[in-house]
Amino acid sequence: MFRISPLIRITLLSLYVALTVPLPFLSEATEAPVPPALLWVGLSLGAVALYAALSERVVLDARGIQVTYPQWVPSLFRKGWFLPWEEVKALKPRTTGQGGVVYYFSSQSGEGYLLPMRVAGFAKLVRLVSAKTGIDTRDVRPLAQPWMYLILLGFTGLLLLVDAWTIATAVGVG
Incomplete structure (x- = not known):
C-alpha cells in the first residue's frame, strides 16, 4: 500500500x-x-x-492496481478505481498544460487510468508496476x-x- x-x-x-x-x-x-x-x-x-x-491510497496486489480512499470519504466525493494487471495495455505519457508529464495506464478496453504520482515510495511503485506488467518504466519520473x-x-x-x-x-x- x-x-x-x-x-x-x-x-x-x-x-x-x-x-x-x-x-x-x-x-x-x-x-x-x-x-x-x-x-x-x-x-x-x-x-x-x-x-x-x-487520504488517497494506492494498493498493488497479485490481482492489479487500485486507488482507494478510507471509508469515511463519501464515494460521491472521490471515486477510486481498480485495474487488473491483465487489462493493462500500456503506460502512456501525456503532457500537462504547465509542461510536465503525467502517465496513464491504457487498458485493453481503451480506458485511461492516471498513474498516482504523489505517493511516498513512487520509485518502488513504478518498479512493481514494471514487474507485474512487463512495461518499461525506466523513464517514468514523478511530476514534482x-x-x-x-x-x-x-x-x-x-x-x-x-x-x-x-x-x-x-x-x-x-
Whole structure:
C-alpha cells in the first residue's frame, strides 16, 4: 500500500491554512457582509475535503492496481478505481498544460487510468508496476520533485508568519 507523501500532505494542508485562516479575522475587522462564523464553517468543510483528497491510497496486489480512499470519504466525493494487471495495455505519457508529464495506464478496453504520482515510495511503485506488467518504466519520473514541495513549504512558513501579523493587527493586538 502506498499513501500520499507526508511532505506533500503537510505542505498542501499548511498552504490551505495559510491562505484561509486570516479570512474570518479580516471579515470581522472590516465588518464585511459575510459573518466570520460562516467563514469558519466553510473553511472547516474545505479542510475536511482537502484532507479527504489527500487520504488517497494506492494498493498493488497479485490481482492489479487500485486507488482507494478510507471509508469515511463519501464515494460521491472521490471515486477510486481498480485495474487488473491483465487489462493493462500500456503506460502512456501525456503532457500537462504547465509542461510536465503525467502517465496513464491504457487498458485493453481503451480506458485511461492516471498513474498516482504523489505517493511516498513512487520509485518502488513504478518498479512493481514494471514487474507485474512487463512495461518499461525506466523513464517514468514523478511530476514534482520533493525539493519543489520543500520550497513551497518554506514559502508557506513565511506566509504563516505574515498571517500571524495580519491576525494580530486585525484583532487589535498589533
